[in-house]
Amino acid sequence: MASNHGFVGELLIRQGLVDGDGFARAVEARVKKPATWGRTLAALGLADEDAVTRAIAEGLHLEYLDADPTIAADVAALLPPDFCSKRGAVPLSEDRGVLRVAVTDPLDYNVLQDIQFKTGKKAVAVVTTETRLEKLLASASHSPRARSFDRLQDKTPMAVLEPDAQGEYDLVDLASLKKDISLPPVIRLVNLILSEAASAGASDIHIEPQENELHVRMRVDGLLREVMTIPREVQDHTISRLKIMSGMDIAERRKPQDGRSRLRFGGHRVDLRVSTLPTHFGEKVVIRLLNGDAAALPMTQLGLTPEHLKTTMSLLARPQGMILVTGPTGSGKTSTLYACLNAIKSPTNNIVTLEDPIEFQVAGLNQMQVNPLAGVTFASGLRSILRQDPNVIFVGEIRDGETADIALQAAQTGHLVFSTLHTNDAPGSITRLFDLGIQPFLVSASLVGIVAQRLVRRVCSQCAVPHEPDAESIERIGGVDRLPSGATWVVGKGCEACGQSGYKGRMAVHEIMQITDELRDLISQRAPEHQLRQAARRAGMKTLLEDGVAKAAQGLTTLEEVCRVVTQAESGDRHEHPPVTAVPEAPAVASPAPTVPSSDGLPQRRVLVVEDSPTVAMVVKYFLEIEGFEVLLASDGAAGFEMALKESPALIVSDYNMPGMNGPEMVRALRADTRTADVRVLMLTSESSVESEAEGLSAGADDYILKPVEPRRLAARVRALLGRTRPHAA
Numbered sequence: 001m002a003s004n005h006g007f008v009g010e011l012l013i014r015q016g017l018v019d020g021d022g023f024a025r026a027v028e029a030r031v032k033k034p035a036t037w038g039r040t041l042a043a044l045g046l047a048d049e050d051a052v053t054r055a056i057a058e059g060l061h062l063e064y065l066d067a068d069p070t071i072a073a074d075v076a077a078l079l080p081p082d083f084c085s086k087r088g089a090v091p092l093s094e095d096r097g098v099l100r101v102a103v104t105d106p107l108d109y110n111v112l113q114d115i116q117f118k119t120g121k122k123a124v125a126v127v128t129t130e131t132r133l134e135k136l137l138a139s140a141s142h143s144p145r146a147r148s149f150d151r152l153q154d155k156t157p158m159a160v161l162e163p164d165a166q167g168e169y170d171l172v173d174l175a176s177l178k179k180d181i182s183l184p185p186v187i188r189l190v191n192l193i194l195s196e197a198a199s200a201g202a203s204d205i206h207i208e209p210q211e212n213e214l215h216v217r218m219r220v221d222g223l224l225r226e227v228m229t230i231p232r233e234v235q236d237h238t239i240s241r242l243k244i245m246s247g248m249d250i251a252e253r254r255k256p257q258d259g260r261s262r263l264r265f266g267g268h269r270v271d272l273r274v275s276t277l278p279t280h281f282g283e284k285v286v287i288r289l290l291n292g293d294a295a296a297l298p299m300t301q302l303g304l305t306p307e308h309l310k311t312t313m314s315l316l317a318r319p320q321g322m323i324l325v326t327g328p329t330g331s332g333k334t335s336t337l338y339a340c341l342n343a344i345k346s347p348t349n350n351i352v353t354l355e356d357p358i359e360f361q362v363a364g365l366n367q368m369q370v371n372p373l374a375g376v377t378f379a380s381g382l383r384s385i386l387r388q389d390p391n392v393i394f395v396g397e398i399r400d401g402e403t404a405d406i407a408l409q410a411a412q413t414g415h416l417v418f419s420t421l422h423t424n425d426a427p428g429s430i431t432r433l434f435d436l437g438i439q440p441f442l443v444s445a446s447l448v449g450i451v452a453q454r455l456v457r458r459v460c461s462q463c464a465v466p467h468e469p470d471a472e473s474i475e476r477i478g479g480v481d482r483l484p485s486g487a488t489w490v491v492g493k494g495c496e497a498c499g500q501s502g503y504k505g506r507m508a509v510h511e512i513m514q515i516t517d518e519l520r521d522l523i524s525q526r527a528p529e530h531q532l533r534q535a536a537r538r539a540g541m542k543t544l545l546e547d548g549v550a551k552a553a554q555g556l557t558t559l560e561e562v563c564r565v566v567t568q569a570e571s572g573d574r575h576e577h578p579p580v581t582a583v584p585e586a587p588a589v590a591s592p593a594p595t596v597p598s599s600d601g602l603p604q605r606r607v608l609v610v611e612d613s614p615t616v617a618m619v620v621k622y623f624l625e626i627e628g629f630e631v632l633l634a635s636d637g638a639a640g641f642e643m644a645l646k647e648s649p650a651l652i653v654s655d656y657n658m659p660g661m662n663g664p665e666m667v668r669a670l671r672a673d674t675r676t677a678d679v680r681v682l683m684l685t686s687e688s689s690v691e692s693e694a695e696g697l698s699a700g701a702d703d704y705i706l707k708p709v710e711p712r713r714l715a716a717r718v719r720a721l722l723g724r725t726r727p728h729a730a
Helices: 002-014 020-032 037-043 049-059 081-087 109-119 130-140 148-152 175-180 184-200 232-245 292-296 306-316 333-344 378-386 401-412 426-435 440-446 471-476 517-524 529-538 544-553 559-565 614-626 637-647 663-672 690-699 711-722
Strands: 089-095 098-103 122-127 159-163 204-209 213-220 223-231 257-265 268-279 282-291 321-326 351-355 366-369 392-395 416-421 447-459 464-466 490-492 503-514 606-610 630-634 651-654 680-685 703-706
Touching: 002 020, 002 037, 002 049, 020 037, 037 049, 037 130, 049 122, 081 089, 081 109, 081 130, 089 109, 089 130, 098 109, 098 130, 109 122, 184 204, 184 213, 184 223, 184 232, 184 257, 184 282, 204 232, 213 232, 223 232, 232 257, 232 268, 232 282, 306 333, 306 447, 306 503, 321 333, 321 401, 321 426, 333 351, 333 392, 333 416, 333 447, 351 378, 378 392, 378 401, 392 401, 401 416, 401 440, 401 447, 416 426, 426 440, 426 447, 426 503, 426 529, 440 447, 440 517, 447 490, 447 544, 447 559, 471 559, 471 614, 503 544, 503 559, 517 529, 544 559, 606 614, 606 637, 614 630, 614 711, 630 637, 637 651, 637 663, 651 663, 651 711, 663 680, 663 690, 680 690, 680 711, 690 703, 703 711
Parallel strands: 098 122, 321 416, 321 447, 351 366, 351 392, 392 416, 606 630, 606 651, 651 680, 680 703
Antiparallel strands: 089 098, 159 257, 204 213, 204 282, 213 223, 257 268, 268 282, 447 503, 464 490
16 A cells, blocks of 8 residues: 555645654554554554544545444355455445445455455445454354354254165274264254255355365355355264265275265255365365256257257257267256257167266166276277167267277267267367377268357346446457347346346357268368368357357346356357347347537537547447447547547547557647537546546546446446536636
């Protein structure tokens, strides 16, 4: 905060709270013992801590916290206590994606940026004293999240853990530990953790030993969230309970173990895959929850567009060939393949699967488990399956050249083969097969289609509100030309149903590459990946990014979420890309801009945007044109001034920092010229310091707003300025 000594000193001296000598003493004292200005001046006996902090808040036009607030449980859970203590910040309340945060140093913007990154919400500083913040931090350590273990003791489990019905295990156990883990409190605790996860729709539970406590995190809709902490003294009993119910050896703590169990929850059976890993503070346990209902998903619930669904069904109708589903771990490949198998399952089809592990047990399928200890690998198991007269074969994953070679040969000899690969996109799967040593002629003759997919979070339907995408997201997808017309952009503002996240559930975005004759020729020639992609595009393939943008434009997810999951590089959109076509819904009619008459009687619809970033300039231009304005562009202050003289815009939207003539210098030049002295200027910038804003306004700007700005707010500011009469400059 040393760079702000001048601002704070001038403010406090002007308020009469301290004189120059006293403030100099405070500067020296803070070097020896870092503290806030209020606490330092109070320790020196020069000023009251509350009065100093209040003066700084008022000087920055920020809210001041002068009482101990009541913090809601869901708000307290947004930031971990250790993060709050380390960064000196406590969340107070949240409304429509804006998080009020108590801080002692409102000029430390890094803290607010870290909070925004960690929570995904806009952080707004509320200034408070260091003494009051310490009280808030102390209460945060006893927050609902930290007290979750105590709260659980009063709850009744909605789920019951069942041991897996497999072979007996020789458990070498200490008698006291075995006695402790059979006590009802530990059993109830484990069942409650599983109940909480099942009711939240979690896919995984992470139980992680730390130095002083046991952390429990759950992965909901693809993202981990911390839900509770458990006292250190209960750690061994909790982990041992899970290990016994999963058929593991609780006496073995030095090496990883795997087990399984199942859960009865709400009349459904949830299969559990349990894995342990030795760490520095004890064994970490990860539990994967597999809901059997996911294995019975119909094709219509996979999130496929009508065009993609038609293509997929045509692939499934093939009597032979290989269909690959690609994507990273956790992208929903297995669920998609089970849905495909269910779609073609019939009394006339002999369907055999080879999996590691068997995630779902499905009636009508002959499912085989890989068992390397018994000599059953993917390659050897696949050879055995071919002797079982199969019509359809599902190989859980192609991990090596031998498995790939056998599967592709099976696809040539009258079998429909399904499998998965870990690649970023559909064309990359062919390159991956080449890397495994497969001959191009075998790939071209056997492969019929590739489906690449990712999972994105759905916008919560209960708290969805209209919201235009921000400039950063538009830049990440390739610019405004990629935005479809007639879009319905929404965002979840956060509610109890979605845990204040704004999202509830997930859906898939797809990229389906059907192997055409042109692609077969290119594969046979071992063509590079970009040529395969171009040929697939000519055949009508839409990339992951395109499918995601189209679904965001329909209000199913958000552009920010699509950018989080799939980028241009990951979807292969590295080169020129055609604009996204309009979404199926009827295009929205843009409301016309106000026609405030100017001095010459012409309507004021012309806006000049002066911005050195082409992407930001195009985004601002796009949204202002939607509102009915005529928009001109200039790349720097000098060009903006010349264009203002030539085109006579009614309003100028200008950046602050630009090469050559910056924003304030351009505004001064405009005000000094009688031809442009009355033009309204709105400064749109990322310069958030008080000094920069003061310079911009003193130069003659009429308004000053920060990037990124919500498009409707920008349009509203423009309309307000156009409707405002500006006095003539002297």
